[in-house]
Amino acid sequence: MILIMTIVLFCIFGLFHTIYMFIPLYTSRPQKQNDPSKETGICILIPAYNESLVIKNCLMGIQNVNYTNLEVFFINDGSIDNTLKILDDLLTLKKTFRGKLGRLNHERVNDLYRSQRFPNIFVIDKENGGKADALNTGIEFAEKEIIITLDADSVLEPNALKEMNKAFSNNKVVAAGGLVNIVQGYKNERNAFTPSFKISGLIRFQVVQYMTSFYLHKATQAKLQSMTVIAGAFGAFRKSILLEAKGYRKTVGEDMDITLRIQELIGTKMKGKRIAFVPEAVCYTECPESFKNLFKQRIRWQKAFVDCVITYRKSFYRKMNFTASTYLLFDSLLLGTLSAYSTLLVPVVVLITMSHLKLAFLLLTISISLAILQNIATLIVSSRYGHQYEIKDFVSLLFFIPFEVMFYRVTGLLFVSIGTIIYFFDKEGWSRSERIGKQIVFHKEGNVTKNIGG
Amino acid sequence: MKKYVVSNVIFTTLFLMIILPLCYLLYDYIIHYGAIPAAAKGPLNVSNVPYNTVNKDFTGMEEYASKVVVLMYHQVIPKEKLEKHHFQDNGELEETIITLENFQSQMDYLKENHYTVLSLKEFELFMTGEKRVPAKSVLLTFDDGFKNVFEFAYPVLKDHGFQAVHFLITGLITKEDVHYKPALHQYASIDEVRKSSDVFDYGNHTNMFHQKNKNGMSFVTAYDKAEVKEDLVRANEWLGQSITFAAPYGEYNEETLEILQELNTKMAFTVNPGYAEPFGRSLEIPRWQVFPKLSLDDFKDILGE
Numbered sequence: 001m002i003l004i005m006t007i008v009l010f011c012i013f014g015l016f017h018t019i020y021m022f023i024p025l026y027t028s029r030p031q032k033q034n035d036p037s038k039e040t041g042i043c044i045l046i047p048a049y050n051e052s053l054v055i056k057n058c059l060m061g062i063q064n065v066n067y068t069n070l071e072v073f074f075i076n077d078g079s080i081d082n083t084l085k086i087l088d089d090l091l092t093l094k095k096t097f098r099g100k101l102g103r104l105n106h107e108r109v110n111d112l113y114r115s116q117r118f119p120n121i122f123v124i125d126k127e128n129g130g131k132a133d134a135l136n137t138g139i140e141f142a143e144k145e146i147i148i149t150l151d152a153d154s155v156l157e158p159n160a161l162k163e164m165n166k167a168f169s170n171n172k173v174v175a176a177g178g179l180v181n182i183v184q185g186y187k188n189e190r191n192a193f194t195p196s197f198k199i200s201g202l203i204r205f206q207v208v209q210y211m212t213s214f215y216l217h218k219a220t221q222a223k224l225q226s227m228t229v230i231a232g233a234f235g236a237f238r239k240s241i242l243l244e245a246k247g248y249r250k251t252v253g254e255d256m257d258i259t260l261r262i263q264e265l266i267g268t269k270m271k272g273k274r275i276a277f278v279p280e281a282v283c284y285t286e287c288p289e290s291f292k293n294l295f296k297q298r299i300r301w302q303k304a305f306v307d308c309v310i311t312y313r314k315s316f317y318r319k320m321n322f323t324a325s326t327y328l329l330f331d332s333l334l335l336g337t338l339s340a341y342s343t344l345l346v347p348v349v350v351l352i353t354m355s356h357l358k359l360a361f362l363l364l365t366i367s368i369s370l371a372i373l374q375n376i377a378t379l380i381v382s383s384r385y386g387h388q389y390e391i392k393d394f395v396s397l398l399f400f401i402p403f404e405v406m407f408y409r410v411t412g413l414l415f416v417s418i419g420t421i422i423y424f425f426d427k428e429g430w431s432r433s434e435r436i437g438k439q440i441v442f443h444k445e446g447n448v449t450k451n452i453g454g
Numbered sequence: 455m456k457k458y459v460v461s462n463v464i465f466t467t468l469f470l471m472i473i474l475p476l477c478y479l480l481y482d483y484i485i486h487y488g489a490i491p492a493a494a495k496g497p498l499n500v501s502n503v504p505y506n507t508v509n510k511d512f513t514g515m516e517e518y519a520s521k522v523v524v525l526m527y528h529q530v531i532p533k534e535k536l537e538k539h540h541f542q543d544n545g546e547l548e549e550t551i552i553t554l555e556n557f558q559s560q561m562d563y564l565k566e567n568h569y570t571v572l573s574l575k576e577f578e579l580f581m582t583g584e585k586r587v588p589a590k591s592v593l594l595t596f597d598d599g600f601k602n603v604f605e606f607a608y609p610v611l612k613d614h615g616f617q618a619v620h621f622l623i624t625g626l627i628t629k630e631d632v633h634y635k636p637a638l639h640q641y642a643s644i645d646e647v648r649k650s651s652d653v654f655d656y657g658n659h660t661n662m663f664h665q666k667n668k669n670g671m672s673f674v675t676a677y678d679k680a681e682v683k684e685d686l687v688r689a690n691e692w693l694g695q696s697i698t699f700a701a702p703y704g705e706y707n708e709e710t711l712e713i714l715q716e717l718n719t720k721m722a723f724t725v726n727p728g729y730a731e732p733f734g735r736s737l738e739i740p741r742w743q744v745f746p747k748l749s750l751d752d753f754k755d756i757l758g759e
Contacts, residue, residue: 007484021469025462359483366476373469380461 009335010363016331017370021377024219028381031166031280039069040165041144043239047134049077051152052086053435054286059090061155061283063118066162072121073138078107078128087123091115096122098143104136104247112141131232132248132257139242147242149255150283151233153435155183157282164236164281174241174273175262177227178234178281179214181387182207186284197393197400202294204400205408206287212374215279215381222277226327228263229256230275234283241265241273251311253304260312260328264319279385286435295415302337302419309333337416371405508573508617509585517589521729522572522580523757524593526741529600530557530607535636547746550598554606560744560753561614564592569757571616574655574698578720581739583732592757593730594618595723595741597659597700599627601640604650611653621659621700621723622647624692657698658719661689664702672705679709686713697721711737729758 044062048055055074062072076084087093093113107129115121126137135149146168150156160178167176185207187196197204221227230237232255245261248254259275266273288294309328316325379389379397389397512518528550531540540551547553564571570588572580577593579585594611596603599622611618626641634640647656663673663685674682690696697720701710704725714722714737721736728740742756 007480018469018473022466025458025465029458362476362479362483366473366480369472369476373465373472376468377465380465384458 006363010366012330013335014366014370016335017374020216020220021374023223024216024381025377027223028215028219028279028384030385031163031278038169039067040146040168041069041071042067042146042148042161042165042236043138043142043144044070044072044148044150045075045135045138045142046073046150046152047075047077047131047138048079048083048152049128049131049134050079050081050083051435052079052081052083054153055083055086056090057155058150058152059087059121061157062121064158065156065160066158067165069144070120070161071142071144073141074121074123075134075138076123076125077130077134078126084123084125088113091121091123092117093123098122098141100140101243102140103243104140106133106137106140109137130250132250132254135254136247139239139247142239145239146236147239148234148236149232151285153286154180154233155284156234157284160234160281160283164278167276167278167281168236168238170276172272172274173276174266174270175230175235175237175259176276176278176281177218177222177230178236178283179277179279179385180210180231180233181282181284182210182287183284184287184289195387195389195393197389197396200289201400201403201408202291203287203289204397205404206294208375208378208397208400208404209408209412210287211382211387212378214277215378215385215387216374218277219279219381221327222275224323224327225266225274225321226324227275227277228259228324228328228332229253230259231255233285234281236278236281237262241270244269251304252300252307256304256308257311260308260315260320263321263324264312264315267315267320267324298412298415299419299422302416303423305332305337306420306423337420368402368405371409372401375401375404509575509579510570510573512570512586512588515586515588518586519580519589519591521731522577522587522591522593524595524723524730524739524741525756526723526725526743527552527557527594527596527603527607528598529602530554531602531636532606537636539637549743549745552744552746552748554610556746556748557607558610559750561610561616563750563753564616565614571614571618573617574619574657577730578697581721581730581732581734581736590757595657595700596620596654598664599623599642599647599659601634601642601646604642604646605634608650608653616653618654619657619698620650620654621657621698622689622693623659623661623664623702624689625660625662626664627692655698656693656696657700658686658689658693658696659700660702661685661692666703672701672703674701674710675705675707679713682710683713683716686717690717698723700724 046058051058074087076087091113092115094116096112096114098112107127109124109126111125113123113125115123122141124137124141126134129137139147146165148161148164164176164178167173182203184199184203185195185197186193187198189196197207199207218227235255237258241262242248242258244265245258249257249261251257262275266275288297309332312320316329320328375397379394382388529548529552531551532554536547536551536553540548542548568590570591572587572591572593574593576585576587580587580591594616596607596618599620603620623641627647628641628643631643631645632640642650647654660674663677663682665673667673667676669676673685677685686699697718699714699719699722701722701724706722706724711722719737721739723739723741725743726740727742730739744753744756748756
């Protein structure tokens with residue numbers, strides 16, 4: 001019985017992974033370079049809680065952005081370090097006043113500041129209320145049509161907003177996710193910022209995982225209208241849909257929560273609208289460098305996931321459309337979470353009983369082959385978007401793939417299992433990854449997207 | 455889109471080259487090893503499997519038998535298809551296996567020396583004293599329902615015009631026909647059972663109770679009477695009608711005999727050597743196991759020559 005279930009699960013697993021390879025390969029193509037879309041107003045919201053280490057990098061990214069119809073809100077969520085002081089030093093803040101929408105509730109705002117050096121940058125100083133609360137405050141003050149949410153450790157690539165704007169020129173798009181790359185997976189060289197693979201195994205694993213997750217998984221999900229998470233590190237929304245969704249909900253994973261809420265709206269009131277994925281719109285974020293911090297981060301993600309599944313359990317297939325529900329329940333829940341247990345259990349059972357060794361070996365071979373093929377597909381697709389490694393890095397990447405499959409994926413399963421168990425004992429609130437503060441040097445024109453087109 | 459065609463085609467080819475063979479292997483594994491999970495659910499269709507009512511006329515014989523030799527076989531495998539797992543640790547063939555070559559020569563011997571191989575019906579009538587059978591009569595029996603018996607022994611039996619009784623573990627008879635693979639421990643499929651009914655009469659060898667518990671006791675003696683009975687009833691239902699039974703490992707007790715009486719089982723066989731005599735204990739009929747090392751002379755001894 002366990003054997004049959006394992007094989008059935010395995011077949012579903014193989015099917016999803018095959019889809020994840022072929023849809024991006026055959027459908028992903030970069031947006032036209034010379035698209036003369038008019039600049040729609042964009043408002044960037046950056047919640048910041050004790051971000052003194054990274055806030056400067058984030059600001060630098062924003063100053064380099066090639067976009068004019070833009071306003072930026074740093075939302076200081078009652079930081080107890082000198083985040084506000086650093087912002088003041090960098091921006092020369094001056095108190096200002098602006099009316100609010102009055103549609104969303106949030107903690108008390110102490111002051112609203114405007115930068116005297118960059119008149120489109122604002123700082124909201126408010127009482128601590130968590131990330132969702134900070135974002136809701138930002139939405140209240142925003143006057144532009146498109147809202148972009150950014151983590152304080154996210155650095156925008158100069159052309160990111162232009163590309164995002166192109167995606168929103170389609171009226172059907174109500175929300176979009178950008179591509180998040182890991183900053184440690186790049187190097188500053190000769191005044192350029194290029195992908196590099198001279199990094200530790202733990203970061204390599206995350207780099208490969210992010211690339212697969214964005215270039216393949218998110219691309220596929222967007223194509224099949226089944227995006228379930230717009231990463232909080234870099235998401236874009238029409239303000240109207242955020243208000244329709246009644247803002248952010250205070251939870252462990254507010255990014256997944258808002259995405260599912262939008263999926264509900266698309267499935268009910270706003271049929272025909274869609275969530276897009278824009279791989280040309282790039283931002284860089286830091287990933288945990290130690291196993292302990294990675295563990296914390298992944299446990300938090302898994303808790304957020306379980307929380308959302310439980311919250312939205314009654315909406316699947318009823319309020320949300322078929323593909324979105326199917327992807328979430330089968331791919332993320334069944335394969336990602338539930339099968340983690342059987343996957344961890346099967347080798348143990350096989351070793352104890354010493355039967356079906358051949359089957360175990362066969363399944364392992366198939367998983368490894370699928371994983372390697374998937375990584376190759378990732379490299380093919382990402383190179384189409386200008387994410388190209390030097391030959392030397394490419395070779396070490398190829399050698400890394402088997403390790404990634406054998407060691408790190410198993411570790412990933414462990415995170416998922418432990419996270420799910422912990423969720424039921426301790427549903428924590430606001431917490432986040434460690435901050436490192438790696439320096440980035442951009443070409444003014446941007447360089448990651450420069451290879452596109454032609 | 456066109457500029458991606460080359461990389462897409464290369465990748466797709468690579469994908470198919472790697473994944474298709476692996477999928478085939480997985481399919482192969484499921485079909486073959488999955489044989490046990492995919493047990494034949496539907497019972498043997500009785501109307502398709504007539505019980506051999508062969509009842510030859512033995513009148514006018516010079517001599518009639520006072521006792522009959524019952525031979526017991528399990529597996530029959532050609533020499534060249536023997537694999538490592540068919541041998542014991544000491545290098546000798548498992549006791550339940552005899553080579554096809556040996557089997558062939560034993561059958562030839564029976565044929566050449568004018569032995570009468572009885573059908574189950576004839577044997578039953580002999581046991582009840584309703585019929586007299588020729589002096590040189592034998593009953594051939596097979597236990598378990600191994601695929602190799604259907605694959606190799608069946609053609610020999612058919613060729614010689616012999617009949618035999620085959621005791622099936624009905625829960626292990628598979629739904630799907632698969633190829634014979636020496637490496638595997640395969641049981642027959644329901645189709646093979648049906649097709650071979652011209653030679654074999656089928657007997658009850660339990661449904662799923664051909665197992666031993668932790669203490670090495672056969673399920674038939676280890677379990678409660680009601681549970682054993684339920685299993686035997688299930689096997690009988692699968693077989694459609696069964697008048698005969700053989701206990702797994704030859705292990706049985708008083709309760710087993712009670713069950714057999716309650717189920718109207720006409721004959722049951724043991725694994726103890728001896729000869730079958732009319733009016734004997736029809737639920738404890740002795741059988742001679744044909745061991746792999748048995749020479750033709752030993753075989754003749756058993757036949758009482």
